[in-house]
Amino acid sequence: MVPPRYSKLTPALLDSLRSIVGLPHVLTDRESLKQNATDATGVIFRMPEAVVRPGSAGEVAGVLRLCDEHRVPVTPRGGGTGLSGGAMPVQGGIVLVLDRMNRILEIDRESMAAVVEAGVTTQAIQEAVEAVGLFYPPDLPTSGSSTLGGNIAHNAGGTRAVKYGVTRDWVLGCEAVLPTGEVIHLGGKLVKSSTGYNLTQLLVGSEGTLAVVTRLVLRLRPFPAHSWTLVAPFADMHAAARLGPELFRMGVVPRTLELMERRAIQAVEEKTGESHAFGSGGAIALVEVDGTDPGAVEAEAQKVGEACARLASGDVMVCDTPAKVQRVWKLRDSFGEILRPRVSRAPDIVVPRSQVPEFFRALDEVKGKYPAIETISFGHAGDGNIHLMVLKGSTAEWRDTVNRAIEEVYRRVVALGGTISAEHGVGAVNREFLKLAFTEAEVDLMRRIKMAFDPHGILNPGKIFSPGG
Numbered sequence: 001m002v003p004p005r006y007s008k009l010t011p012a013l014l015d016s017l018r019s020i021v022g023l024p025h026v027l028t029d030r031e032s033l034k035q036n037a038t039d040a041t042g043v044i045f046r047m048p049e050a051v052v053r054p055g056s057a058g059e060v061a062g063v064l065r066l067c068d069e070h071r072v073p074v075t076p077r078g079g080g081t082g083l084s085g086g087a088m089p090v091q092g093g094i095v096l097v098l099d100r101m102n103r104i105l106e107i108d109r110e111s112m113a114a115v116v117e118a119g120v121t122t123q124a125i126q127e128a129v130e131a132v133g134l135f136y137p138p139d140l141p142t143s144g145s146s147t148l149g150g151n152i153a154h155n156a157g158g159t160r161a162v163k164y165g166v167t168r169d170w171v172l173g174c175e176a177v178l179p180t181g182e183v184i185h186l187g188g189k190l191v192k193s194s195t196g197y198n199l200t201q202l203l204v205g206s207e208g209t210l211a212v213v214t215r216l217v218l219r220l221r222p223f224p225a226h227s228w229t230l231v232a233p234f235a236d237m238h239a240a241a242r243l244g245p246e247l248f249r250m251g252v253v254p255r256t257l258e259l260m261e262r263r264a265i266q267a268v269e270e271k272t273g274e275s276h277a278f279g280s281g282g283a284i285a286l287v288e289v290d291g292t293d294p295g296a297v298e299a300e301a302q303k304v305g306e307a308c309a310r311l312a313s314g315d316v317m318v319c320d321t322p323a324k325v326q327r328v329w330k331l332r333d334s335f336g337e338i339l340r341p342r343v344s345r346a347p348d349i350v351v352p353r354s355q356v357p358e359f360f361r362a363l364d365e366v367k368g369k370y371p372a373i374e375t376i377s378f379g380h381a382g383d384g385n386i387h388l389m390v391l392k393g394s395t396a397e398w399r400d401t402v403n404r405a406i407e408e409v410y411r412r413v414v415a416l417g418g419t420i421s422a423e424h425g426v427g428a429v430n431r432e433f434l435k436l437a438f439t440e441a442e443v444d445l446m447r448r449i450k451m452a453f454d455p456h457g458i459l460n461p462g463k464i465f466s467p468g469g
């Protein structure tokens, strides 16, 4: 396939953009360009030529139509918290930031649905619906700054997916703008529809490569007012990894099951000076159960305790005050930020939930083969999703083997029935590994879908696939 040829922004095109979104909303100063050149990966491939902040779907349509006509690349952006380079303008052009489109338009209690603009943060919708006794479950450490547009684009998972599923499960419909400028309306406040292709779900996880989402219809449920938060120490990740399968065998589905290698906790303790008395052992499990009936929730918490005892954990700590719950979550949510300076790559692998113990065995084998490679793991083990922090190294052996080791981890994951990204997306940083997860025919089908939505390849080029090749 021939890579598309892109054009640079000319002064005349900049004037046209200003006439669409208004003078103050087209930014070309160096600081604004730099701020929008990367996401939470911190890697800069290329600076954008302008940052454009539309205020409505009509303005998004105008910008896309203009850019399509003149072959200017457009990279959509929400909160910029992504971890796969999705919001990086790898081909230059404009970054289209949705931050002005941040209104919660409706909370419909009788349909248990909300209608929001794509720039609303995850936390803003959570708080708004909780105020009326409803619940939007997807929750990430970045909820305060990540947007629903970014969440839909990456099919964000987070910490409550064990019981409540991922973003995909909570999106009923959306409004989106095609790269050629047409505004489309998909789905709605409907919990059932067997009418035509489900294009809403095609956009979920499409990483901003098919359309710019401007509005979402979200499913809600009653707020589960009761929850228990438990922390259990285990000898190591191998021992802790058995907790998920054990709980599922017992018929217990916690809302959260996070595993953390002790070294991740130590890194936070070293940085913050705070210490956490979680007993001894190399791994910690953080489990939450919730519901609307306090007795049933307590009974589930007891079952978690029984499972931990059967798996020879140390003493289980119950976080029985809001301050204790907050403290343990503050710790968990800080891993990414605190480890980042030490990390070279952070694969976000997922395997079937029963295969988490097998994943840790495979990881040990790979590390045995490549002794220069050091990792620290944590993540949403209840979903089979582990974040593997591959630490930076400085030796020639490290440089020679790091990519091979990561590729081998991915191969082992795929052999276990898993895939290369659970929730962070392929983006720009994982596209070389797409071939491990899909056959040629499958990748070709995805490329043809991309062509149908975006015939000139202007929308978020260089993500998921290499441009053209």
Ligand SMILES: Cc1cc2nc3c(=O)[nH]c(=O)nc-3n(C[C@H](O)[C@H](O)[C@H](O)COP(=O)(O)OP(=O)(O)OC[C@H]3O[C@@H](n4cnc5c(N)ncnc54)[C@H](O)[C@@H]3O)c2cc1C
Binding pocket: 039, 040, 075, 076, 077, 078, 079, 080, 081, 082, 083, 085, 086, 087, 098, 118, 139, 140, 141, 142, 145, 146, 147, 148, 149, 150, 151, 152, 153, 154, 155, 156, 157, 158, 159, 207, 208, 209, 211, 212, 213, 214, 333, 336, 337, 423, 424, 460, 463
């Ligand atoms: C410390 C840390 C912890 C994290 N933990 C989690 C976690 O537990 N679970 C999880 O799933 N993720 C996690 N993430 C990753 C990140 O927060 C999510 O991917 C989030 O969904 C990104 O949202 P955003 O608004 O910041 O998107 P951005 O980073 O701005 O963009 C992400 C992608 O979405 C596209 N996009 C943005 N808005 C739109 C739109 N309106 N229409 C079309 N495409 C759009 C962009 O082009 C890009 O491809 C974490 C990140 C950090 C830094």
